[in-house]
Amino acid sequence: xxxxxxxxxxxxxxxLKKTYDAIVVGSGAAGGMAAHVLTSHGMKVLLLEAGKKLDxxxxxxxxxxxxxxxxxxxxxxxxxxxxxxxYNIRQPPYAADSKFKHVYSYVQGWGGSDYSKNIVxxxxxxxxxxxxxxxxRARLLGGKTNIWGRLALRLSDLDFKAKxxxxxxxxxxISYKDIAPYYDKVDLYLGISGxxxxxxxxxxxxxxxxxxxxxxxxxxxxxxxxMNRLLTPYRAGVTTDGLKHNKYRxxxxxxxxxxxxxxxxxxxxxxDSPTGLILPAMDTGNLTLRTNAIANAITVDNKxxxxxxxxFVDAETGNSYxxxxxxxxxxxxxxxxxxxxxxxxxxxxxxxxxxxxxxxGHNFCEHIMGPHITGLVKDxxxxxxxxxxxxxxxxxxxxxxxxxxxxxxxxxxxGFEGDSGTSMYPGNAGxxxxxxxxxxxxxxxxxxAFISMGAFGEVLARYENYVDIDPSVKDKxxxxxxxxxxxxxxxxxxxxxxxxETAQEMFNEAGFEVVDLSRRILTEGWxxxxxxxxxxxxxxxxxxxxxxxxxxxxxxxxxVDGSSHVSASCQNPTWTIMSLxxxxxxxxxxxxxxxxx
Amino acid sequence: xxxxxxxxxxxxxxxxxxxxREMIKLGAIxxxxxxxxxxxxxxxxxxxxxxxxxxxxFAVVDELTEMIIPTxxxxxxxxxxxxxxxxxxxLLDSFDEEPRALWRNGLKLIEQLxxxxxGRLFLACTPEQRIALLTRISQNxxxxxxxxxxxxxxxxxxxxxxxxxxxxxIHNEMEYKGNVSLKEFxxxxxx
Numbered sequence: 001x002x003x004x005x006x007x008x009x010x011x012x013x014x015x016l017k018k019t020y021d022a023i024v025v026g027s028g029a030a031g032g033m034a035a036h037v038l039t040s041h042g043m044k045v046l047l048l049e050a051g052k053k054l055d056x057x058x059x060x061x062x063x064x065x066x067x068x069x070x071x072x073x074x075x076x077x078x079x080x081x082x083x084x085x086x087y088n089i090r091q092p093p094y095a096a097d098s099k100f101k102h103v104y105s106y107v108q109g110w111g112g113s114d115y116s117k118n119i120v121x122x123x124x125x126x127x128x129x130x131x132x133x134x135x136x137r138a139r140l141l142g143g144k145t146n147i148w149g150r151l152a153l154r155l156s157d158l159d160f161k162a163k164x165x166x167x168x169x170x171x172x173x174i175s176y177k178d179i180a181p182y183y184d185k186v187d188l189y190l191g192i193s194g195x196x197x198x199x200x201x202x203x204x205x206x207x208x209x210x211x212x213x214x215x216x217x218x219x220x221x222x223x224x225x226x227m228n229r230l231l232t233p234y235r236a237g238v239t240t241d242g243l244k245h246n247k248y249r250x251x252x253x254x255x256x257x258x259x260x261x262x263x264x265x266x267x268x269x270x271x272d273s274p275t276g277l278i279l280p281a282m283d284t285g286n287l288t289l290r291t292n293a294i295a296n297a298i299t300v301d302n303k304x305x306x307x308x309x310x311x312f313v314d315a316e317t318g319n320s321y322x323x324x325x326x327x328x329x330x331x332x333x334x335x336x337x338x339x340x341x342x343x344x345x346x347x348x349x350x351x352x353x354x355x356x357x358x359x360x361g362h363n364f365c366e367h368i369m370g371p372h373i374t375g376l377v378k379d380x381x382x383x384x385x386x387x388x389x390x391x392x393x394x395x396x397x398x399x400x401x402x403x404x405x406x407x408x409x410x411x412x413x414x415g416f417e418g419d420s421g422t423s424m425y426p427g428n429a430g431x432x433x434x435x436x437x438x439x440x441x442x443x444x445x446x447x448x449a450f451i452s453m454g455a456f457g458e459v460l461a462r463y464e465n466y467v468d469i470d471p472s473v474k475d476k477x478x479x480x481x482x483x484x485x486x487x488x489x490x491x492x493x494x495x496x497x498x499x500x501e502t503a504q505e506m507f508n509e510a511g512f513e514v515v516d517l518s519r520r521i522l523t524e525g526w527x528x529x530x531x532x533x534x535x536x537x538x539x540x541x542x543x544x545x546x547x548x549x550x551x552x553x554x555x556x557x558x559x560v561d562g563s564s565h566v567s568a569s570c571q572n573p574t575w576t577i578m579s580l581x582x583x584x585x586x587x588x589x590x591x592x593x594x595x596x597x
Numbered sequence: 598x599x600x601x602x603x604x605x606x607x608x609x610x611x612x613x614x615x616x617x618r619e620m621i622k623l624g625a626i627x628x629x630x631x632x633x634x635x636x637x638x639x640x641x642x643x644x645x646x647x648x649x650x651x652x653x654x655f656a657v658v659d660e661l662t663e664m665i666i667p668t669x670x671x672x673x674x675x676x677x678x679x680x681x682x683x684x685x686x687x688l689l690d691s692f693d694e695e696p697r698a699l700w701r702n703g704l705k706l707i708e709q710l711x712x713x714x715x716g717r718l719f720l721a722c723t724p725e726q727r728i729a730l731l732t733r734i735s736q737n738x739x740x741x742x743x744x745x746x747x748x749x750x751x752x753x754x755x756x757x758x759x760x761x762x763x764x765x766x767i768h769n770e771m772e773y774k775g776n777v778s779l780k781e782f783x784x785x786x787x788x
Binding site: 255257422 | 666669671683687690691692693741744757758764767771772774775778782784786
């Protein structure tokens with residue numbers, strides 16, 4: 001492998017006198033895609049990232065063994081990950097008055113947290129208020145794509161036209177046929193692994209080499225076929241065959257490190273925005289990157305009401321700057337984008353820019369998580385250990401509720417993510433009772449014989465679930481913070497009850513002995529799939545953006561991240577975020593050339 | 598035997614980026630926290646003695662961890678994997694005082710129970726007597742109530758964590774085959 005390493009990347013100074021064609025705020029999946037597409041159309045783009053530029057390969061150390069690390073991969077002891085109980089019992093801001101030097105979200109409680117401690121934000125610097133919410137944020141070049149779970153799924157018309165299907169909420173202003181060509185482009189440009197299944201509500205991508213299943217997963221897949229349900233190998237946003245057009249990314253070598261910690265791939269086989277999108281965009285010569293640039297206002301020309309740039313604070317010096325552009329593209333993540341729109345108040349836009357509908361921050365939705373199951377596969381007990389985790393993911397079990405029939409208790413659906421077999425750390429070491437030779441032997445003989453899965457369900461978009469700006473609390477840089485007014489509703493709770501029932505039913509059918517079944521719902525936010533705070537729609541009174549993620553109010557303002565999603569679906573959103581951003585930025589570049597912005 | 602273990606513990610802890618100087622700094626923190634004499638602690642590090650435990654405590658912890666995960670015909674156990682040394686380091690390193698107190702009190706409870714059951718120090722007991730003691734405190738593992746039961750859970754949890762993340766635990770015991778570059782994914786096609 002001769003990868004071009006991130007440390008070699010070029011940097012350019014921001015020219016604050018210049019008026020860029022576009023400023024993109026945020027460098028994650030959406031912002032990276034905007035930078036890629038706009039620069040490929042020849043536009044001069046300034047990319048502002050609030051976080052730092054890390055030497056990510058040195059952070060991740062993907063193949064380091066636990067015993068090579070002084071704390072076996074754990075963070076320094078003065079750093080604390082929030083626990084489920086803390087999220088539920090206490091009220092945000094969760095890090096207030098903590099005796100620990102650093103406080104992080106729950107993902108830092110996983111093994112290997114030392115490798116991601118500089119990737120996720122320190123809750124002490126980034127408070128929020130309101131209802132309980134586990135808000136996981138990554139502030140650095142590439143955002144959460146540096147540690148994402150890599151499950152890359154398409155949505156279908158069952159999602160885009162969900163209202164037509166069951167009467168609830170709003171349809172998206174696009175159909176599957178509008179976005180399908182862009183899903184194809186994303187597949188080919190970034191690489192995705194999977195197996196073609198020809199299932200209408202989980203459309204296939206243009207797949208590279210699939211990962212394989214374990215014995216138990218194949219058994220479950222075959223059993224589920226009889227129930228007309230689908231278990232398919234993990235559709236990973238990972239290049240398994242390599243990408244000839246990208247010199248920054250290697251193909252996947254199945255090292256399995258991606259399963260050991262909060263994600264991250266130091267050879268960039270798993271998609272991340274810096275190597276997948278931003279570095280290639282910089283190679284066009286059209287992209288200027290400014291990190292440590294925390295946007296605190298979209299500035300406005302008072303005569304026209306149009307956006308004319310972005311004001312930002314330097315994260316390290318605290319100095320304020322203003323950059324100018326003809327178009328502003330917001331891609332700061334669903335919640336940060338809503339925050340930026342709401343705090344960008346002016347005479348022309350007293351409620352925040354793009355918010356004449358009062359819908360910014362509202363219709364906030366995501367995926368509900370919690371119910372999960374573990375089964376024992378007796379055929380595997382005592383068998384020699386096989387290599388089961390040398391892959392970027394294990395399996396996905398597609399939605400099967402409310403497709404043709406109508407469930408009496410709830411609308412919409414859920415899917416499961418799961419895995420099985422041996423892993424580096426035997427998960428049964430904690431749950432196996434006793435001590436001594438018998439304990440040791442039981443852990444060894446059973447450790448490869450378990451299969452587990454947990455559900456992700458659609459949370460309905462509701463106007464009354466929203467974020468707004470806290471009237472008094474500010475972050476480390478003096479910027480007003482978000483206040484959450486967000487709770488799961490009745491539909492979600494009934495759906496969660498069904499998740500546990502069907503999980504049990506499917507494991508029973510497959511002949512797995514159920515050893516653990518949890519019905520507990522995790523705190524709002526746990527899925528890290530927040531969506532919908534600036535939704536698209538055809539009616540400017542009930543939506544923020546049009547079908548090209550263009551503000552109804554301000555025609556040179558676009559919001560191209562998950563905030564634009566009209567409903568959450570139950571499929572993971574990243575591939576849709578990038579496909580939509582590509583479509584919208586093609587439109588943006590075309591309109592820009594025509595002088596319509 | 599104890600000497601090599603502690604040297605290895607320090608070496609193993611230093612395998613990351615924790616330098617010896619940092620270790621001494623940690624030692625200084627421990628002085629402040631435990632009231633030990635600083636010079637004694639520096640001397641202890643140089644003499645390769647435990648960081649948090651007393652030598653007597655360390656010997657008991659070493660035995661307890663080996664009883665939980667013993668050497669068998671498949672692989673070496675907790676003793677050879679230097680589990681006690683890692684627990685010792687993690688306790689010194691802890692930001693909270695609570696785990697240190699839990700261990701110090703827990704080891705006292707072990708000795709009390711040993712006197713009560715067998716009329717002698719834990720390490721002076723026969724192997725059968727030690728097993729009888731550990732059996733007694735492991736009775737309510739899923740819902741520990743008595744302080745010695747709580748200590749057993751903590752002891753076992755830290756032992757397992759340290760053992761299965763050690764070289765011996767990963768390679769000899771579990772025969773883990775991953776973390777290598779593969780030409781082809783391993784497993785079954787989705788048929």
